[in-house]
Amino acid sequence: MSGEWALRKFVAPEFLFGVGAIDLAGQYARNLGAKKVLLVTDSGVGKSGWVARVTASLDKSALPYVIFEDVSENPKVAEVRSGARLYEAAGCNVIVAVGGGSPMDCAKAIGIVVSNGRDIEDFEGVDRVEFPIPPLVCIPTTAGSSADVSQFAIIADTRRLTKMAIVSKAVVPDVALIDPQTLTTLSPYQIACTGMDALTHAIEAYVSTAHSPITDLHALEAVRLVEANLPGAVDQPFSLDFQGAMMLASLNAGLAFSNAILGAVHAMAHSLGGYLDLPHGECNAILLTGVIAFNYSSCPERYDRIAETMGISLQGCDAAARIGLLVNKISELRENIGISPTIGRLGVKRSDIPRLAEFAMLDACMATNPKMMRRQDIEEIYEEIL
Numbered sequence: 001m002s003g004e005w006a007l008r009k010f011v012a013p014e015f016l017f018g019v020g021a022i023d024l025a026g027q028y029a030r031n032l033g034a035k036k037v038l039l040v041t042d043s044g045v046g047k048s049g050w051v052a053r054v055t056a057s058l059d060k061s062a063l064p065y066v067i068f069e070d071v072s073e074n075p076k077v078a079e080v081r082s083g084a085r086l087y088e089a090a091g092c093n094v095i096v097a098v099g100g101g102s103p104m105d106c107a108k109a110i111g112i113v114v115s116n117g118r119d120i121e122d123f124e125g126v127d128r129v130e131f132p133i134p135p136l137v138c139i140p141t142t143a144g145s146s147a148d149v150s151q152f153a154i155i156a157d158t159r160r161l162t163k164m165a166i167v168s169k170a171v172v173p174d175v176a177l178i179d180p181q182t183l184t185t186l187s188p189y190q191i192a193c194t195g196m197d198a199l200t201h202a203i204e205a206y207v208s209t210a211h212s213p214i215t216d217l218h219a220l221e222a223v224r225l226v227e228a229n230l231p232g233a234v235d236q237p238f239s240l241d242f243q244g245a246m247m248l249a250s251l252n253a254g255l256a257f258s259n260a261i262l263g264a265v266h267a268m269a270h271s272l273g274g275y276l277d278l279p280h281g282e283c284n285a286i287l288l289t290g291v292i293a294f295n296y297s298s299c300p301e302r303y304d305r306i307a308e309t310m311g312i313s314l315q316g317c318d319a320a321a322r323i324g325l326l327v328n329k330i331s332e333l334r335e336n337i338g339i340s341p342t343i344g345r346l347g348v349k350r351s352d353i354p355r356l357a358e359f360a361m362l363d364a365c366m367a368t369n370p371k372m373m374r375r376q377d378i379e380e381i382y383e384e385i386l
């Protein structure tokens, strides 16, 4: 049987996409039976004004809420525990998350803990969540993580200094309210890093061993949209046209990777970001080209399709030239949007590489990488970008 017809499922939440979606938070929370809402966010989103838009919507629906905003860039086990305590102490029954991947992942993890009555560490890996989480409304304010449509939650384990990937249908939100206006308050560097995260989601989903014709459709559309719009979005953060296109790219990439899962870039980025508490999108942006060069031979036709979708002409090129053209295109994009291609400047030392490789091998995302990676292969990719 052709791989195209392998049995696959596709999970997606209800989502509303467009200007004004954020103002529907109260209405949707009420539809989900809310009596009291835990609003999970972080202080940066609070300052941007989007939390006030959500609380105004909750007020309009006469819904009481408590705000939990002690969420760091890489949400941590202790933060999940605090949020769960607040949810219970305040008598909440619905969670609304507003922000980037950090508050949304933290909200998902809080939901797991309050429904399952155990610490979040018990749920690392695939399909380990036993009981459904409380109703969850997600409002993304970045175009990268796609946690608002995905079955992923990533939590930093500060004891082992790595990140745990929790993959479960239980953490797909009940509804995503996706409003491109929210991107217009991001800094150019946040747009750059989160946009590269979206591109990485799309590429890893497209070459994943769990891809399907439906995830392929979303993945390639995301690649096309990122290539066409990310530099403009970084140059013009206030442009709703560029930000809208990036939000759509992120939605497409999210639908693709949530169902096709990811690969070695994410496995290595989780290990790196968890060890040094680094921005996730920046880690992906740096690792992406090295992993493509390593993986290319496992599915050249798939990488060629990605290259063509990015506007590269491959006519008359042999395999080596094709890899080079794709890697150069992504390197140029990364450089144009101001992301440096090395990890040494972030504090990584050569002596850290064996432990980074060890944790990357254990990450759930490694299972769907198209080419088997040995520990030595992973170490070599980290070394090349030191």
Ligand SMILES: [Fe+2]
Pocket (backbone or CB within 6 Å): 144, 145, 197, 201, 266, 280, 284
């Ligand atoms: Fe990601």
